[in-house]
Amino acid sequence: MAVFQQVVKLWRDDDLLAQAWNESFDMMVLSNTMFASAVKYLRRGETLDAIKALKKKDKDINQYQQSVRKKVVTHFSVSKNINNLPSGLVLLSIVIDIERLGDYTKNILDLALHYPDPMISEDFLDELRSIEKEVLSLFSDTLKAVKNQDEELARKLLKRYKKSLAAISDKIVNDCISGQSSFGDEKKNAAVTLYARYLKRVGGHLKNITTTMLNPYEYIGYKSPK
Numbered sequence: 001m002a003v004f005q006q007v008v009k010l011w012r013d014d015d016l017l018a019q020a021w022n023e024s025f026d027m028m029v030l031s032n033t034m035f036a037s038a039v040k041y042l043r044r045g046e047t048l049d050a051i052k053a054l055k056k057k058d059k060d061i062n063q064y065q066q067s068v069r070k071k072v073v074t075h076f077s078v079s080k081n082i083n084n085l086p087s088g089l090v091l092l093s094i095v096i097d098i099e100r101l102g103d104y105t106k107n108i109l110d111l112a113l114h115y116p117d118p119m120i121s122e123d124f125l126d127e128l129r130s131i132e133k134e135v136l137s138l139f140s141d142t143l144k145a146v147k148n149q150d151e152e153l154a155r156k157l158l159k160r161y162k163k164s165l166a167a168i169s170d171k172i173v174n175d176c177i178s179g180q181s182s183f184g185d186e187k188k189n190a191a192v193t194l195y196a197r198y199l200k201r202v203g204g205h206l207k208n209i210t211t212t213m214l215n216p217y218e219y220i221g222y223k224s225p226k
Contacts, residue, residue: 024098032139035101038108039136111191207221
């Protein structure tokens with residue numbers, strides 16, 4: 001049995017950790033729904049009330065995180081087996097990244113609130129649309145990988161992030177800052193720069209979650225030496 005599968009089995013064999021694991025996954029599903037909706041709102045324009053209502057759902061993300069923390073800490077405060085401590089730390093690491101996903105989703109919703117027109121990414125740059133589509137795909141595929149403990153899919157996701165997201169986002173941002181790319185006025189330049197960076201950070205936190213499936217705890221979010 002693969003390492004991550006063993007950890008998930010441990011979580012499911014313990015009542016408190018099982019609850020924490022289930023809440024972590026539910027938290028990630030909610031985060032995915034919020035992110036996909038935020039992108040739609042930004043692209044088509046949306047009412048002020050709808051955007052504010054979606055932003056408020058971030059409170060649910062925060063409540064999930066607090067609940068998972070409490071369950072993990074409670075488990076280890078009563079458990080005599082400290083050998084399983086890394087499994088609890090993995091859960092805490094996952095929910096930290098999911099909470100950050102919620103923060104960047106709120107940033108995208110702020111763009112939808114304050115940018116005066118629908119922000120259709122391909123109207124600015126084909127590359128911006130490509131990373132937008134890639135992050136939407138990465139999010140749903142990361143959910144699949146975590147749900148099924150699919151380590152092969154997780155490895156493919158890490159390669160996709162490096163090849164098709166980070167470098168493209170960096171180029172868009174750097175070109176906007178240097179003046180190599182310009183979209184006619186300051187608000188367009190600012191919107192493109194911010195959106196490209198937000199998408200990269202969403203992808204980065206998805207990458208961190210993916211590494212929990214493959215790496216020892218100390219290498220979560222980093223390249224494993226193995």
